[in-house]
Amino acid sequence: MILARRRAPLLTLIAVAGVALYLFPIYWMFISGLKDSAEIFANPPSLFPRAPSLAAFQHVFARENVLRYLRNSLAIAVPVTLLTVAMGACGGYALSRLRSRLVDAALFAVLMLQVFPDALLATPMFIIFKFLGLLNTFAAVILATTSKTLAFALVILRPMFRQVPIELEEASLVDGCNRFQTFRRIVLPIMHIPLIVVGALSFVQAYGQFVYALTLLSRQELQPATVGIYSFVGAEYADWNRVMAFSSVFVVPILVLFLALQRRIVAGLTAGALK
Numbered sequence: 001m002i003l004a005r006r007r008a009p010l011l012t013l014i015a016v017a018g019v020a021l022y023l024f025p026i027y028w029m030f031i032s033g034l035k036d037s038a039e040i041f042a043n044p045p046s047l048f049p050r051a052p053s054l055a056a057f058q059h060v061f062a063r064e065n066v067l068r069y070l071r072n073s074l075a076i077a078v079p080v081t082l083l084t085v086a087m088g089a090c091g092g093y094a095l096s097r098l099r100s101r102l103v104d105a106a107l108f109a110v111l112m113l114q115v116f117p118d119a120l121l122a123t124p125m126f127i128i129f130k131f132l133g134l135l136n137t138f139a140a141v142i143l144a145t146t147s148k149t150l151a152f153a154l155v156i157l158r159p160m161f162r163q164v165p166i167e168l169e170e171a172s173l174v175d176g177c178n179r180f181q182t183f184r185r186i187v188l189p190i191m192h193i194p195l196i197v198v199g200a201l202s203f204v205q206a207y208g209q210f211v212y213a214l215t216l217l218s219r220q221e222l223q224p225a226t227v228g229i230y231s232f233v234g235a236e237y238a239d240w241n242r243v244m245a246f247s248s249v250f251v252v253p254i255l256v257l258f259l260a261l262q263r264r265i266v267a268g269l270t271a272g273a274l275k
Contacts, residue, residue: 026251033057033245040240056245064242066249069225073207074253076141076224080206083146085199088153089191093183095154096161107158110151118148118211126215136219144212149202160194161187200261204254225250 032040034052060066095103125144126135134140164187172182188195210226217223229250232243 029244029251030248033241033248035241037239037241040244056241057249059242060246060249064228064246066225066228066246068221069223069228070250070253072138072222073224073226073250075138076145076209076213077203077207079138079142080145080149081199081203083142084149084153084202085195087146087150088157088198089188089195090183091150091154092157093161093187095158096164107155111155114148114151122211122215125212129216134216136217136222138222140216141209141212141224142206144216145206145209149205152205153198153202156198157191157194160191164190196261200257203257207254 031047031049033056034049034054035046036051036053036055039046039050095107121144125140129135129140129144132140134143168186168190169182172186173179177185207224208226209224210230213224214227214230217227225246229243229246232239232246
């Protein structure tokens with residue numbers, strides 16, 4: 001007991017140091033948006049802005065139309081999240097109830113296909129969506145991104161659905177429910193935390209999608225914030241204080257999402273770890 005009490009402050013200090021180290025890049029991004037171009041490249045670097053200024057933030061709102069970029073990012077991320085959760089729940093449940101080596105082999109193949117980077121798949125995607133007449137539409141980026149997030153959802157949700165006792169479904173079938181009613185009324189409420197986790201992670205991946213958006217959307221008014229940030233970086237010059245200001249605004253929805261869902265996300269990530 002005494003040894004545990006002595007270790008507690010040390011463990012707390014280690015935890016605080018780890019969190020500070022993890023959050024430091026985000027802090028550096030925010031304060032860099034408050035600096036001017038000269039101070040960003042000052043040596044030694046300053047941990048606090050000498051003369052904080054909101055000029056870079058004012059520029060990205062007034063001149064770069066950051067709100068339009070954020071709206072486009074959300075127009076891609078929200079449908080991808082909904083499609084991934086809906087199709088992932090149905091597919092994960094169906095696969096969890098199938099006992100076959102072919103299913104395991106198919107899931108393994110799907111998982112291995114995720115190894116290919118988006119840059120490698122961008123050209124085939126471009127050809128496919130050009131043939132379908134979907135270039136320069138949100139639908140093209142949504143479908144391309146969902147093809148990545150859905151595979152992740154199936155691999156994650158299948159073992160989660162397997163933990164739902166089959167006896168609950170059998171009891172509901174005896175009580176008069178059909179298979180879909182059993183899935184909707186019995187299984188989904190039990191699985192709400194894993195589905196929230198999958199939805200949050202899918203939202204983050206879709207919100208930060210860059211390669212497909214850059215390849216499939218050439219019209220500036222349709223491009224998401226990731227492509228907007230890229231426009232600040234030129235071949236010979238990068239406007240880094242405005243890049244950091246734009247990035248600071250860009251990450252706010254992600255931070256709000258994870259702060260709001262942090263307990264559920266942690267609960268979902270640890271689900272099944274203990275019996």
